[in-house]
Amino acid sequence: xxxxxxxxxxxxxxxxxxxxxxxxxxxxxxxxxxxxxxxxxxxxxxxxxxxxxxxxxxxxxxxxxxxxxxxxxxxxxxxxxxxxxxxxxxxxxxxxxxxxxxxxxxxxxxxxxxxxxxxxxxxxxxxxxxxxxxxxxxxxxxxxxxxxxxxxxxxxxxxxxxxxxxxxxxxxxxxxxxxxxxxxxxxxxxxxxxxxxxxxxxxxxxxxxxxxxxxxxxxxxxxxxxxxxxxxxxxxxxxxxxxxxxxxxxxxxxxxxxxxxxxxx
Amino acid sequence: xxxxxxxxxxxxxxxxxxxxxxxxxxxxxxxxxxxxxxxxxxxxxxxxxxxxxxxxxxxxxxxxxxxxxxxxxxxxxxxxxxxxxxxxxxxxxxxxxxxxxxxxxxxxxxxxxxxxxxxxxxxxxxxxxxxxxxxxxxxxxxxxxxxxxxxxxxxxxxxxxxxxxxxxxxxxxxxxxxxxxxxxxxxxxxxxxxxxxxxxxxxxxxxxxxxxxxxxxxxxxxxxxxxxxxxxxxxxxxxxxxxxxxxxxxxxxxxxxxxxxxxxxxxxxxxxxxxxxxxxxxxxxxxxxxxxxxxxxxxxxxxxxxxxxxxxxxxxxxxxxxxxxxxxxxxxxxxxxxx
Numbered sequence: 001x002x003x004x005x006x007x008x009x010x011x012x013x014x015x016x017x018x019x020x021x022x023x024x025x026x027x028x029x030x031x032x033x034x035x036x037x038x039x040x041x042x043x044x045x046x047x048x049x050x051x052x053x054x055x056x057x058x059x060x061x062x063x064x065x066x067x068x069x070x071x072x073x074x075x076x077x078x079x080x081x082x083x084x085x086x087x088x089x090x091x092x093x094x095x096x097x098x099x100x101x102x103x104x105x106x107x108x109x110x111x112x113x114x115x116x117x118x119x120x121x122x123x124x125x126x127x128x129x130x131x132x133x134x135x136x137x138x139x140x141x142x143x144x145x146x147x148x149x150x151x152x153x154x155x156x157x158x159x160x161x162x163x164x165x166x167x168x169x170x171x172x173x174x175x176x177x178x179x180x181x182x183x184x185x186x187x188x189x190x191x192x193x194x195x196x197x198x199x200x201x202x203x204x205x206x207x208x209x210x211x212x213x214x215x216x217x218x219x220x221x222x223x224x225x226x227x228x229x230x231x232x233x234x235x236x237x238x239x240x241x242x243x244x245x246x247x248x249x250x251x252x253x254x255x256x257x258x259x260x261x262x263x264x265x
Numbered sequence: 266x267x268x269x270x271x272x273x274x275x276x277x278x279x280x281x282x283x284x285x286x287x288x289x290x291x292x293x294x295x296x297x298x299x300x301x302x303x304x305x306x307x308x309x310x311x312x313x314x315x316x317x318x319x320x321x322x323x324x325x326x327x328x329x330x331x332x333x334x335x336x337x338x339x340x341x342x343x344x345x346x347x348x349x350x351x352x353x354x355x356x357x358x359x360x361x362x363x364x365x366x367x368x369x370x371x372x373x374x375x376x377x378x379x380x381x382x383x384x385x386x387x388x389x390x391x392x393x394x395x396x397x398x399x400x401x402x403x404x405x406x407x408x409x410x411x412x413x414x415x416x417x418x419x420x421x422x423x424x425x426x427x428x429x430x431x432x433x434x435x436x437x438x439x440x441x442x443x444x445x446x447x448x449x450x451x452x453x454x455x456x457x458x459x460x461x462x463x464x465x466x467x468x469x470x471x472x473x474x475x476x477x478x479x480x481x482x483x484x485x486x487x488x489x490x491x492x493x494x495x496x497x498x499x500x501x502x503x504x505x506x507x508x509x510x511x512x513x514x515x516x517x518x519x520x521x522x523x524x525x526x527x528x529x530x531x532x533x534x535x536x537x538x539x540x541x542x543x544x545x546x547x548x549x550x551x552x553x554x555x556x557x558x559x560x561x562x563x564x565x566x567x568x569x570x571x572x573x574x575x576x577x578x579x580x581x582x583x584x585x586x587x588x589x590x591x592x593x594x595x596x597x598x599x600x601x602x603x604x
Contacts, residue, residue, distance in 0.1 A: 052497045078499035085494060091352035092489045092544035097268065102487055106499040111547055112483040113271050158498070 003066045005030045005193035006051060006081075006162050011060030012217075013046060020046045022217035023060065028162065030065075033184055033194045035204035035225070038214035039238050044197045045086070047214070048164045051195070052083050064162065078106035082160035084151050086167050093138040096150050100126055100135075103157030122157050128183065129153040130176075144171035152180060156187065163187055163194040169203070181207035205229060206251045213237045226252045274548045281555035285334070288559035288566075292330035293322060295566035297574070328461040332523065333565045333579070334558035335467040336456070337530055339474065339520040341557020343513035344531025345538075345549050346478055349485040350509045351415045352492075354539065355595065358531035361418065362425030363399045363514045367521040368452065369429045370395025375447050376440040388451075389463055389522040396518025399425060404510060454527030454580025456565050463523045470519035474512040475554060481505055482546040489544065527580045529587025530557050536594045 006028040013021040021043045028034045036044050049055045051062055053069055062069045064080050072080065082103070097119075104118045114122075126132040131149050134142070139150060148171050155163055163184065169177040181203055184194045188209075198204040205211060205225035212222040215237045221228045229252040234242045241257045267273070293305045298321055308314045308322040343358040351360070358364065371392030374383050378391075406421055437448045450457070484505055487495040492502045520527070534556045535549065542548050564582040571577060 049493070054493050054496050073499075074496065074501055075499035078497060081497070083494075083497040085491075088490045088494050089352065090490055092354060092539070094486070094489060094544055098486075098543075098545065099490065101268070102490070102498060105483060105487055108483070110480045110483070113547070114268060119268055 004028055004063075005032075005065060006195065007061075007063045007066075008047070008051070009061045009063070011047070011050060011057045011062060013043075013050060013055060014058045020217055021050070021057065021060075024214070024217070024219055026212055026219055026222060028193045028195050029209075030193055031188055031191050032209040033188045033196060033207055034222075035208035035211045036195060036197045036214060037199065037201060037204060037211060037237070038220075042214040042237075043217045044214055045166055048083060048166055048195070048197065051164060052081055053077060075106045078158065078160075080160055081162050081164060082155035082158040084148075084155045084163070084165040084168050086170060087144065087147065088151060090139050090147075093140050095136050096131060096139055096142070097122060097126070097135040099139050099150055100153045100157050103154040103159075106158065118157075121159075122153075125153045125156045129156070130179065145173065145176065148172060149176065149180075152183070156183070161192050163192070165194065165196045167197050167199065169198060169200060177203055201229060201254045202247070202251070205253075206247075206249070226250070229254055269543070269545045269548060274551075277542055277548055278551055278555065281552055281559070285555045285559040285562075288562040289330055289334065292333065292562040292566045293326050295570050296321070296326060297570075328464060329456055329459055329565070330562055332459050332461075332464050332467065333456050333562045335464065335471055336520045336524045336527065337534075337557040337559070337561025338554040339467065339471050339516040339557075340527065340531040341534040341553040341560070342471070342474060342478075342550060343516040343520075344557075345535035345546070345553045346474075346485075346509050346513040347531075348535055349488060349546055350506060350513075351419060352489060353415070353419075354536060355532070356419075357529075358513065358517045358520075359426070359526065359528070361399075361403055361422035361510075361514070362429065363396050363403070363422075363517045364521050364526055365426040365429030366399025366402075367392040367396040367518050368526055369432050370398075371451060371522065371525070372433050372436050372448050375451060376436040376444050379444070385447075385458065386460065389460075392522035393518050396514060396521065400511060400514035400518070403514070404507070450578055451525040453578045454525040454583070455578035456524055456568075457576055457578070459523060467519045467523055470515050471554070474516040475550070477508055477512045479550055481508060482550050485509075485546040486544070525578075525580065527561070527583055529583045529591065530561055533587050533591050533594060534560055537590070540594070540597065 004027040008024050008026045011021055011024045024047060038044055046055065050057050069077060100122045101114050101118060104114055105112060126135060129149050129152055131153055139147060148168060152168055169180050172180060184196060185207055188194050196204060208225060210222060211225040211228045213220040213228055213233055220237050221233050229244055231242055231244060234240060234254060243255045243257065245253050245255065247253050290302060294300060294302055300318055300321060304318050305322055308319050340358050347358055347360060348354050348356045371388045374387045374391040378387055403421060437445060440448060484495060484500040487498050487500050496502050535553050538549060538552050538556050542552055564586065565579045568577040568579040568582045
């Protein structure tokens with residue numbers, strides 16, 4: 001048992017005969033950003049769903065600062081963990097400010113009318129995420145990328161200790177990708193932590209303290225991004241040949257080889 | 266950047282309360298005897314009022330207007346709750362088949378009751394029993410498990426309604442002329458054969474329904490962005506579904522048992538109010554109670570007065586008014602979603 005901000009110990013999950021997670025052990029230390037990478041279907045999103053207790057693991061243990069998540073009430077867990085999903089279905093025309101304020105729900109009473117402080121916090125977060133100009137627009141009217149920014153703002157307004165982000169930059173342009181990952185870094189600076197799923201290996205290597213490669217429901221390797229992103233690991237995790245070079249700031253850059261260039265070499 | 270505050274919610278509800286009050290007065294004045302607003306108010310203000318005016322107001326019109334308001338409120342509140350639970354703004358209170366069960370129960374007594382000595386007074390309890398059985402079936406299928414998709418829940422309702430419709434057609438075709446007319450009136454929805462003793466029951470189910478679901482209003486807002494997302498914000502989604510399913514079904518059952526299948530109230534009132542007041546259920550749920558009550562009372566007043574000396578079933582008026590309005594709302598909804 002550790003006192004990590006979030007700790008998975010030998011977590012397994014089965015759907016019928018299909019094993020999605022086969023004994024995942026992973027720590028997200030306090031004040032750290034951990035990136036999670038792996039091919040589609042490796043179990044990344046499932047791991048976030050298990051951490052937020054939307055799914056129950058078949059075996060293993062998940063804890064927050066040493067306390068098992070099963071001991072938390074739903075509301076208390078939501079005060080500890082906030083999730084940014086890849087996308088979310090929207091059925092009613094809530095305005096952006098209303099969606100962002102939903103992040104305050106775990107902190108509010110039964111009917112939960114938000115205080116001025118809650119509204120001020122939501123406005124501040126919206127300004128930081130860069131969505132304050134469409135505060136009054138319906139979420140139904142937003143593009144995929146804009147909607148993703150709203151969900152990030154909602155999660156930050158939740159003021160959790162740990163942020164779980166599932167491909168938060170998938171629908172974003174390059175400028176917004178960098179801005180979102182900077183936000184995640186800022187979030188982790190004052191002792192809070194983040195676990196970020198991303199297919200953008202270059203950006204996640206730059207934004208994270210540790211990188212975990214997930215393959216077939218297991219953690220293949222976890223450590224400093226430069227140590228984990230090796231041609232051997234990339235072959236094992238993604239089944240591709242790739243060159244790994246160093247960016248000017250020292251972070252690793254993965255350059256996949258095409259099948260053609262592979263043949264030529 | 267307007268945020269819903271308790272004051273703003275109270276302001277909107279006060280306006281709707283005033284609209285309901287006007288509708289109630291209109292409902293009390295509507296009728297062939299030509300009583301004016303002044304006479305109505307003086308009867309209502311006098312505890313010991315007697316005479317023909319007092320009889321008409323207190324014994325005939327007031328029970329009917331009150332029951333109409335309660336039925337309208339039950340239908341509109343359960344409409345908004347089903348829409349929230351199913352995350353579908355176009356769902357209505359009859360969509361899950363509860364009404365089909367209630368209709369089957371009521372029509373069984375209407376068509377076959379006389380053979381076993383049951384009169385019209387047995388129709389509401391039988392209809393309500395039908396509603397309870399349907400609710401129990403729905404609950405067994407999906408109530409305790411939010412992982413059962415809303416699509417499965419909707420399909421269960423569609424199948425149950427289809428089954429109930431087939432059984433009703435069978436019973437109606439077996440029925441005699443008098444029973445057939447009663448069945449027709451009941452299927453379209455009417456307040457003409459109401460019994461004052463059921464008013465308290467309907468009021469009780471409305472109060473229970475509102476009392477148990479209003480505290481869930483905020484969590485229903487969160488569910489609008491998906492059940493999983495709501496869970497991650499601290500909502501017990503299984504409990505939410507259980508409470509909403511049971512409370513809404515009982516309100517629908519209470520309404521259908523006493524007034525038949527009055528259509529459109531539960532569909533268009535929440536939708537119309539959502540367009541005016543926004544989608545926040547902390548306001549939308551009580552607003553729908555006021556709006557549904559006012560709408561049905563006005564429709565009933567029209568049903569009683571539009572034809573000289575004859576009364577139309579109120580369900581015909583709600584459908585005539587609601588059909589075109591619904592199509593307009595549907596067009597607006599699609600424009601919004603696909604813009």
